[in-house]
Amino acid sequence: MAFDAVRYSRQVRFGPLGKAGQERLAQSRVAIVGCGALGSVSALALARAGVGMLRLIDRDLPEVSNLPRQVLFDEQDLRDGLPKAVAAKRQLERINSSLQIEVAVADVSSRNAGRLLEGVDCIVDGTDNFETRFLINEVSCRDRIPWVHGGAIGAEGRVLAVRPGITACLRCLIPDPPAAGSLPTCESAGIIGPAALVVGAVQAAEAMKLLVGAADVGNALLACDLWEGAWRRIDLSPLAEAGCQTCRQADFPWLEGRRGGTPTALCGRDAVQVAPAGAGEIDLTSLAVRLRGVGRVTANPWLVRLDVEPGIQLSVFGDGRVIVTGTREEAKARAIVARYVGQ
Numbered sequence: 001m002a003f004d005a006v007r008y009s010r011q012v013r014f015g016p017l018g019k020a021g022q023e024r025l026a027q028s029r030v031a032i033v034g035c036g037a038l039g040s041v042s043a044l045a046l047a048r049a050g051v052g053m054l055r056l057i058d059r060d061l062p063e064v065s066n067l068p069r070q071v072l073f074d075e076q077d078l079r080d081g082l083p084k085a086v087a088a089k090r091q092l093e094r095i096n097s098s099l100q101i102e103v104a105v106a107d108v109s110s111r112n113a114g115r116l117l118e119g120v121d122c123i124v125d126g127t128d129n130f131e132t133r134f135l136i137n138e139v140s141c142r143d144r145i146p147w148v149h150g151g152a153i154g155a156e157g158r159v160l161a162v163r164p165g166i167t168a169c170l171r172c173l174i175p176d177p178p179a180a181g182s183l184p185t186c187e188s189a190g191i192i193g194p195a196a197l198v199v200g201a202v203q204a205a206e207a208m209k210l211l212v213g214a215a216d217v218g219n220a221l222l223a224c225d226l227w228e229g230a231w232r233r234i235d236l237s238p239l240a241e242a243g244c245q246t247c248r249q250a251d252f253p254w255l256e257g258r259r260g261g262t263p264t265a266l267c268g269r270d271a272v273q274v275a276p277a278g279a280g281e282i283d284l285t286s287l288a289v290r291l292r293g294v295g296r297v298t299a300n301p302w303l304v305r306l307d308v309e310p311g312i313q314l315s316v317f318g319d320g321r322v323i324v325t326g327t328r329e330e331a332k333a334r335a336i337v338a339r340y341v342g343q
């Protein structure tokens with residue numbers, strides 16, 4: 001595939017990338033899992049860098065407290081009630097019309113992870129939870145797809161690029177994910193926008209290096225603390241030499257459903273996700289009609305949103321998931337879903 005020589009002239013002039021590297025980027029397919037803070041930044045950087053295809057996977061809607069760091073969204077997106085992945089596509093199309101963009105408004109789970117991540121050359125982690133990260137890690141190791149893990153909290157960030165079977169994988173670094181609620185979250189510890197921007201940018205750079213086959217990618221954990229002004233590179237080659245059950249012995253407990261479950265509280269949000277009770281797609285059109293008499297309804301091809309009461313909203317997605325915003329109480333969320341959606 002040819003690329004626009006004028007548009008990418010400054011990247012081509014960068015020796016380690018060059019014309020051959022830019023051509024590789026133009027042929028590359030990248031999945032972004034989670035279009036929040038890190039996913040926004042890395043998608044933006046990779047779209048501008050000239051990759052051929054981005055697959056944007058996200059389960060959620062943008063909200064006002066996202067705007068300080070989720071650079072793909074603006075106030076209009078909040079008013080439009082579009083899912084993050086769809087709003088992100090709209091923005092990225094304005095930036096790069098030759099970029100092919102696929103959208104999946106979905107929650108990555110053991111049932112769909114393999115399908116959602118198939119056929120890509122690299123996966124970028126824009127998630128906020130360890131279950132999804134371990135699912136990505138196992139798909140990566142099973143299908144030999146490199147991926148870039150990232151995390152940001154407070155003013156700190158970390159990035160790990162994984163070349164399956166060659167460098168340390170996520171399980172090599174973290175044999176057991178921490179128990180839910182045991183770690184600080186963006187909600188409890190807060191986060192400054194620049195920390196997310198830095199981590200997303202480093203992830204995009206690591207992804208570009210993986211895509212063009214640069215040497216020495218992924219042999220270290222990159223960590224920074226922007227408030228302290230500290231940057232660290234932690235050598236992981238001893239871990240890579242030892243390997244783990246996932247990257248050496250094809251043990252995939254998360255993909256096979258032996259670990260994990262359905263998370264309900266959404267990190268950093270005053271919201272609860274209620275998993276679909278039944279299988280199959282929901283008829284959003286008739287649901288929107290049913291709910292019209294109940295309160296203000298916003299409907300689009302991906303979801304139906306209902307203002308249940310002041311401060312409480314219900315969003316029903318086509319795959320049957322429901323997100324209740326304005327509460328963190330699982331029981332209350334389930335009651336609202338039962339009342340209006342009937343799950």
Ligand SMILES: [Zn+2]
Nearest residue numbers: 169172244247
């Ligand atoms: Zn491993």
